[in-house]
Amino acid sequence: MRSLVLIGHGSHLNGESAAAVYRYAEMIRARGLYDEVVEGYWKEEPSLRQVLKTTASTDVTVIPMFISEGYFTETVIPREMGLGHQGPVPPEGVARVLGGRTVRYTLPYGVHPSMSDVILARAHEALPDSSPEDTALIVLGHGTTRNENSNKIVYQNAEVLRQSGQFASVHALFLDEDPKVGTWPEMVKAPRVVVVPFFASEGWHTLETIPEDMGLEGAVTTFTDNPHGQQTVYYAKPVGTHSAVADVILHLAEEAAGASTSDGDTERVHGAAWSAFMDRARQGLRFGEVLVQPESGMFELRHALDEGKPGHELQTLVTPEGVRDFTRRDEGGHHRPVHTLRNMPRGWRAVMGEADLVRAVQYLYPAVIEETYAQSCHTLRPTPWATTARRQTGIYARVQKATPEQLEEVAADVCGGCLRTRLWAGEKLPQTFFDGVPGAIPCAEACTFLVAEVREEVAGKRGGGAS
Template sequence: MQALVVAAHGSHLNPDASAPTYAHADAIRETGAFDEVQEAFWKEEPHFREALRSLEAEEVYVVPLFISEGYFTERVIPRELRLEGWDPSLWDSDGTNAASVTLEAGDVGKTVHYCGPVGTHDAMTDVIVRRAERVTGDPQVGPEVGLAVVGHGTDRNENSAKAIEYHAERIRERERFEEVNALYMDESPEVDDVTAYFTSRDIVLVPLFIADGFHTQEDIPEDVGLTDDYREGWPIPADVDGHRLWYAGAVGTEELLAAVLLERAAAAGADVGDALESVQGDVTGTGV
């Protein structure tokens, strides 16, 4: 038997924070690739600490539904799962290329394949592009259009910005969009000044957040000038400083993310059969 644990942050304050986690877990559950699929959270139930105890399978694949390698993926989740011998250096990562490591959770007698977060997987580049396609309604979006990959950013974790810039650079190299910039909420260059970083009339903003919440539905829309009051909503596209801004929802709400979770588990050794095709196919190629 093999099991999958989708580990996410969750929230005591935002009831929608866990919605993407349940949606992606359900999509994978329906494929039958795993005998068990378990959601687990830091701020909600079921909690990380109980995740392994609730499973019958002795072989478990844990995939963090987080954007960056950092405090939660390197400290909190391994500690709460009680992974024996864990150390962040086992990932041998520069902040964007964690793969997986196999450890024991001896107190529950399980072998755990602990994977890097979905946010640093190469396939996330394609998910970002898919969000741009969806919000514009144009599967060929790119020429004469600027793309802003928007992250939280923080001085406390350099890997937070690394993940955003990593995908921005990968998209830039494809030369599909006129311009591609990584912008942040809490560090420079700031998303508040988005129009100052683009010459393109049309700009697509894709927030690299797992769930829609306070930042993506309140802060960013008001800060970039989409609306004066988030409660009144905003047009798509919105006219701001002579540009048209197309604002996508959080990247984590994109249904294609279920495939990225499966990619992580498969790379760690899980037998996923044809599950990738049934959740919109293998997304590790050169573009969606």
């Protein structure tokens, strides 16, 4: 049995931030090469601290869904996942045995050599008849003076594509460092120019800053009075949203497995947690804000406050992804980065078999079954606030300065709306929904949403929301 974990950044504010990781997970799941494909996030759930607990096998490969190496892939992800590694990840990745699981952590997908094929695919989409006689290629990176790694991969890909001889010239240009994107008319001589943004997703830079800096008016723009004469620019979509990235992820995962031919086993504690959950579900179970009822060999899920409502008054969802997408926002349309906040929307029901029920519950309440089962077995270890605060780096390091009063004030606001009981703050939870108390869910460690809010409080900026 093998588990593949895709790690994204996520966002406390923007529900679309996780969409690319969901999409690649779905594409890889459909290929059936792994027993499960699990998503985990820095700023959403399951969090980096929780995600390994949610994997069903003892053989886990973790792929950071980032376009380049840097702070997140070298510091935040390994630290939060407890990989015992900090700094640059070697080409062969990092392998650890953690709590009975063999965990392989790879380089981010963006630095894989096959990304040059994805650049090429994007270039051909934008200009199918490009030729080495009259077409130049610009590989456009973000660049930053703080992280030399982010430009290295752009230069490497530009060199590979230069050597391929498929373009009259190939240029590496950047938004935030020299050579800057705005200098392209002086640097590029060819009459046709394809621009491929080496970016993870479509967003502010690809939709606004790049077109503005280049003077583009759409997917195709012709300039009549450039220094090298008339030039037409064909603007491609970013590499990170191309479907071929799924192949890059699978290459990375295979390379991480190396010569290993043996698969893992079912992870015993994970299996026990879900088996206990299914036992309760077969009898009908209320947990959190959700009601599960067995129904002719299937299961019906709905918001507990919709109990007794005729089915035709509710929207029927038939897939775990449908449940995920319906419940990602509250009834006001706001993103729900913390799923145990008491704001799950009403008005839906899902009817599904056992396997889909498990996946739907994983989307509804990421890591809740595993952590609550551990609590009911007295094996869940809380992490005190001081430990969580000490671990923070970068812009979050300042939460170490929070006074107990500041922490309590923020927690009263944030955690007051959450179903979870703060074990990390010394609260007790003698029973759980496994014992028939629907709202009894443990919180073993302060979530990143709370950490972000504490940071705002310490900075005197609270009220603007977490980012």
